Structures are given as C-alpha cells and as structure tokens.
Amino acid sequence: MQYVALVYYQERLIEAMSEREWHDLNQECLGCVERLTEQGHFITGRALQPMESATSVRRRDGEVLVSDGPFAETKEQLAGFYLLEARDLNEALRLAGGIPPARLGTIEVRPVRDLPPKDETGDPS
Amino acid sequence: MQVQVSIESLYRQHAPRVLATLIRRLGSFDAAEEALHDAFAEAVSRWPGEGVPDAPVAWLIRVGHRRGIDQIRRRQTARQHAHLLVPDESEADEARDIADDPLRLLFTCCHPALPMSDRLALTLREMAGLTTEQVASALLQRPTALAQRIVRAKRRLRAAGIPYEVPDAAELPARLPGVLGVIYLIFNEGYSCSDGERVVDAPLADEALRLGEALADLLPRGEVFGLLALMRLHHARREARQDARGELVPLEEQDRRRWDAGQIRAGLAWLERALALTPTDPYTLQASIAAVHAQAPSAEATDWRRIVRLYGALQQQRPSPVIELNRAVAVAMHDSPEAGLALLEALADHHQLVDYHLFHAARADLHRRAGHREAARHAYERALALAMQEPERRFLARRLAALDAAGPVSAASGPSGSAAPGRGSPA
Numbered sequence: 133m134q135y136v137a138l139v140y141y142q143e144r145l146i147e148a149m150s151e152r153e154w155h156d157l158n159q160e161c162l163g164c165v166e167r168l169t170e171q172g173h174f175i176t177g178r179a180l181q182p183m184e185s186a187t188s189v190r191r192r193d194g195e196v197l198v199s200d201g202p203f204a205e206t207k208e209q210l211a212g213f214y215l216l217e218a219r220d221l222n223e224a225l226r227l228a229g230g231i232p233p234a235r236l237g238t239i240e241v242r243p244v245r246d247l248p249p250k251d252e253t254g255d256p257s
Numbered sequence: 258m259q260v261q262v263s264i265e266s267l268y269r270q271h272a273p274r275v276l277a278t279l280i281r282r283l284g285s286f287d288a289a290e291e292a293l294h295d296a297f298a299e300a301v302s303r304w305p306g307e308g309v310p311d312a313p314v315a316w317l318i319r320v321g322h323r324r325g326i327d328q329i330r331r332r333q334t335a336r337q338h339a340h341l342l343v344p345d346e347s348e349a350d351e352a353r354d355i356a357d358d359p360l361r362l363l364f365t366c367c368h369p370a371l372p373m374s375d376r377l378a379l380t381l382r383e384m385a386g387l388t389t390e391q392v393a394s395a396l397l398q399r400p401t402a403l404a405q406r407i408v409r410a411k412r413r414l415r416a417a418g419i420p421y422e423v424p425d426a427a428e429l430p431a432r433l434p435g436v437l438g439v440i441y442l443i444f445n446e447g448y449s450c451s452d453g454e455r456v457v458d459a460p461l462a463d464e465a466l467r468l469g470e471a472l473a474d475l476l477p478r479g480e481v482f483g484l485l486a487l488m489r490l491h492h493a494r495r496e497a498r499q500d501a502r503g504e505l506v507p508l509e510e511q512d513r514r515r516w517d518a519g520q521i522r523a524g525l526a527w528l529e530r531a532l533a534l535t536p537t538d539p540y541t542l543q544a545s546i547a548a549v550h551a552q553a554p555s556a557e558a559t560d561w562r563r564i565v566r567l568y569g570a571l572q573q574q575r576p577s578p579v580i581e582l583n584r585a586v587a588v589a590m591h592d593s594p595e596a597g598l599a600l601l602e603a604l605a606d607h608h609q610l611v612d613y614h615l616f617h618a619a620r621a622d623l624h625r626r627a628g629h630r631e632a633a634r635h636a637y638e639r640a641l642a643l644a645m646q647e648p649e650r651r652f653l654a655r656r657l658a659a660l661d662a663a664g665p666v667s668a669a670s671g672p673s674g675s676a677a678p679g680r681g682s683p684a
Contacts, residue, residue: 133418135418218418219420220418220419220420221368221370221417221418221419221420222419222420222422222424222428224418225370243416243417243418
C-alpha cells in the first residue's frame with residue numbers, strides 16, 4: 133500500500149533553533165530519505181517552505197479567489213511530506229516514526245486513495 | 258428443540274473463533290461475517306436432522322470458508338483480478354494459525370490507529386459476539402451511536418490498511434493496554450449482561466479469562482497478571498451474587514461461604530506476581546481492592562481504610578468518575594454515609610454519571626442509610642428508570658418497597674444519625 137506521511141510541527145520551534153541545530157536536523161532528514169530509499173519504501177517526498185509562503189486558491193462560481201496564507205489556522209503547520217510504500221499500516225507507522233521531525237511535532241499517516249478508472253466514453257469538460 | 262438450543266449456545270461460544278479464522282482466510286471482516294452467518298444458517302438447517310458434528314468449530318470454519326470463497330468468486334467474475342484465497346500452509350501451520358486467530362482478531366480490533374472507544378466497541382462486537390445493545394450498555398453509550406461507530410471502525414480498519422496480525426515483540430508493550438481494557442470489558446459484560454434475565458453469564462467471563470491467560474503466556478507482564486488477578490477475584494463471587502431465587506445480592510450482603518476459594522487462591526497468586534512487577538498499575542490496584550474484600554470475613558470487618566486509599570491511588574493513576582463513585586462508597590463505609598454523599602453530590606453533573614444507574618443506586622443507598630427517605634426514594638426511582646437488567650431492577654424495586662415499609666421517618670434521624678442498623682461504618 134502507499135501512504136503519505138504529512139510532517140507537521142510548530143514553525144516557531146524551528147525558528148528558535150540555532151544554525152547548528154537546523155543544519156543537523158536537515159542532515160538527519162537527508163539520512164532518513166537515503167535509508168528509506170535503500171529499503172525501497174521512499175517513493176517521493178519534499179520539505180516545504182514555511183507557512184508564510186503559502187497561497188490558497190479557491191474557485192467559486194467560475195471565479196478564482198486567491199488569498200495569502202494557509203486555508204486553515206492550525207496549532208502545527210505542514211512542513212513536508214513523504215510518499216511511502218509499506219506493507220500495511222503497522223509498517224507505515226514504524227517508518228513514519230523514524231522521520232526526524234516526529235520528535236518535534238506530528239506525522240500524520242494516511243493511505244492514498246486510488247481514483248476510480250476513467251469513464252470509457254464522454255468527457256466531463 | 259434440543260439442537261436449536263445447542264446451536265444458539267454454540268453460536269455464542271464459538272462464533273468469534275470461527276469468525277477470527279474466516280477473517281484471516283477470506284481477508285475481510287465483511288466477507289467473514291457473511292460467511293459466518295452462512296455457516297450457521299447451514300448448521301441450523303442440517304444439524305437438527307444430522308446431529309451436531311463432533312468438532313462443530315472445525316465444521317463451521319470449513320463450511321464458512323467454502324461459502325465465503327464461493328461468494329468472493331461470484332463477485333470477482335465481474336472484476337479483472339482474482340486472488341487465490343485457499344491457504345497453502347501445512348496442516349500444522351494452519352492449526353497454529355487457527356489457535357492464534359482469536360489473538361490476531363483481538364490485536365486488530367484493539368489497534369491504536371482506532372480511537373479507544375472504537376476498539377472497545379469493535380472487539381466486544383466481533384470478538385465476544387455481543388449484540389450492539391449489550392456493547393452499548395457496557396460502554397455507557399446509546400445503541401444507535403454504537404452501531405454507527407462499529408461501521409466506521411470497520412471501514413477504518415480496511416481503509417487504513419490495519420493488518421490482521423499479532424504485533425511483534427517490539428510493538429507489543431504499546432499495544433497491550435488497549436487489549437487489556439477490552440478483555441476487562443468483556444469480563445464485565447459477562448458479569449452483568451444488559452437487558453437479560455441472567456445475573457451471571459459465565460461463558461463470557463470464562464472467555465475473558467481464557468483470553469487473558471493466553472495473553473499472559475504471550476506476554477508475561479505485570480499488567481496482564483493484574484488483570485487476571487482482578488478477574489479471578491471477581492469471578493470468585495459469582496455464585497454469591499445471586500440468591501436461590503436468582504435475585505441480586507450486593508457485595509456486603511453476600512454469603513461469603515459461597516465465594517469460590519479456588520478462584521480466590523488463583524486470583525491472589527496472580528496478584529502476587531502482578532505486585533512484584535507493577536504494583537501501581539490500575540488493574541493491580543483494582544485487584545488489590547478485590548483482594549481486601551476476598552480476605553475479609555464480613556463487610557463490617559473489611560479494611561475500608563485500605564480500600565479508600567487504594568481507590569485514591571487508582572484515581573491518581575487513571576482518573577475516572579466511576580472510580581470516584583466507588584471511592585465515595587468506600588468512604589461511606591469507612592467514615593459515614595454523609596461523607597460519602599458529599600463526594601457523590603460533587604459528581605452529580607458528570608456527563609458519564611447522569612444516566613448511569615449505579616450512580617443513582619449508590620446515592621439512593623447512602624441516603625437510605627443516612628435516613629434521608631425522600632432523597633433515597635428519588636434516587637432509587639431514577640436508578641430504576643435507568644437500569645436495564647431485570648435482577649438489578651428487581652433489587653432496586655425491593656429496596657424502594659422496603660423504604661416505604663419502614664414507616665414514617667423518625668424526626669431523630671438527621672445528618673448526625675448513625676448508619677443503617679446492622680452494618681454501615683465499621684468501628
């Protein structure tokens with residue numbers, strides 16, 4: 133099964149880090165990706181720029197509405213994601229528990245959902 | 258008629274075990290449940306004529322598996338892919354798997370990815386084969402809410418990819434408390450089954466004990482021993498919990514000669530092992546309380562001070578209004594009914610207790626002992642309106658009637674009046 137591990141933490145914890153701590157955390161994350169790749173669990177994943185760089189887009193009645201900031205205020209902010217291949221939830225949870233920011237914030241693990249097959253005829257647009 | 262009764266009791270006794278194996282073999286809770294019902298339907302039609310087979314569980318697994326595969330094959334013809342579901346293990350492996358299946362089911366239903374309330378609901382429903390009403394009562398929830406919860410929990414098991422397995426050694430400790438909580442609830446359900454005529458449903462309590470002991474083999478930890486001690490010590494009282502007419506007898510009025518000495522010995526032995534490893538574990542503390550009762554010659558001669566202390570420690574480990582309720586009752590026994598009532602009144606608005614019949618029964622009892630007849634009547638009526646189980650209802654009705662028969666309340670009985678004659682606070 134494929135699982136997405138969404139990495140959340142309070143950005144102010146990161147802001148409070150020294151250069152050295154921030155460097156070490158990034159190195160640790162690189163090591164984690166390397167390990168997951170070697171084991172065949174890592175499909176893809178990226179770290180994200182801080183929340184202040186987020187932009188939200190909505191379309192209502194054909195009109196595109198753009199606003200600054202995230203869609204919802206949360207206690208912890210989305211900081212990155214992994215797409216993982218795991219046998220089942222137990223394995224996914226074990227892998228997610230090894231993602232370094234797990235000790236700073238929360239890793240939300242969600243199975244991916246396959247979209248249904250495309251209709252044979254008819255184009256929705 | 259004989260065979261009919263025997264199929265019902267076999268269902269209650271064996272359905273979870275058959276289901277546990279069918280889930281593994283068919284790879285789905287829903288397919289397994291359907292196959293289970295098919296298997297029992299076939300049993301209902303065949304056994305009255307052919308007789309009950311020598312190994313009914315194996316028969317039910319065989320039939321259920323066959324029917325389940327037929328069902329899946331029928332559905333899969335419409336799909337592109339088909340999985341082969343016939344186990345290709347050796348007979349010895351399969352026998353070991355079948356023996357492990359109830360634990361597999363238990364750990365799956367108790368998976369931490371499920372909310373605790375879902376784990377309890379799902380396990381009681383799937384693992385113990387209880388009705389939704391019984392599960393709802395055991396969990397102090399409404400039946401409709403509980404039914405939805407079970408559907409959601411099963412969907413979540415499937416969608417999240419929760420595996421059907423016993424966790425490995427590294428994972429076991431974290432997974433244990435949820436499982437113990439569930440086993441204890443199964444045990445309690447066996448003790449006071451809702452809605453029914455019976456006070457005691459021994460097979461269910463036995464099932465909980467069996468699960469607990471299997472778990473103790475798998476994972477010899479203090480928490481498991483503590484739970485087993487608690488269950489054995491409660492189990493020891495089961496014969497004394499009802500009189501010859503099947504009426505409920507409260508702990509303090511039980512004929513202690515009817516307590517099962519063998520169960521008490523077994524309970525104390527488990528407790529000793531638990532105390533050596535996890536003395537402050539909630540189950541160990543509760544077992545310690547049960548052990549005080551088990552070793553006291555009478556309610557009066559019980560070390561209530563120690564029980565109050567143990568409930569206090571328990572409240573610290575696992576704060577709960579029900580534990581505070583029990584502590585209040587112990588305080589009433591040790592100190593005075595008024596002291597207990599003061600603690601109970603502070604709990605009266607708690608949402609978990611507002612509709613909990615035992616809370617109102619306890620209040621009624623303390624008011625009765627304190628001589629507050631009107632308040633006692635009020636609380637008994639409230640408890641009676643909430644109690645589901647017939648013996649409990651009859652017990653409450655008797656107490657209510659006795660209250661009326663007692664004649665007018667003497668003007669002398671006030672807050673300073675002594676506890677009810679014949680018992681109450683020990684010297």
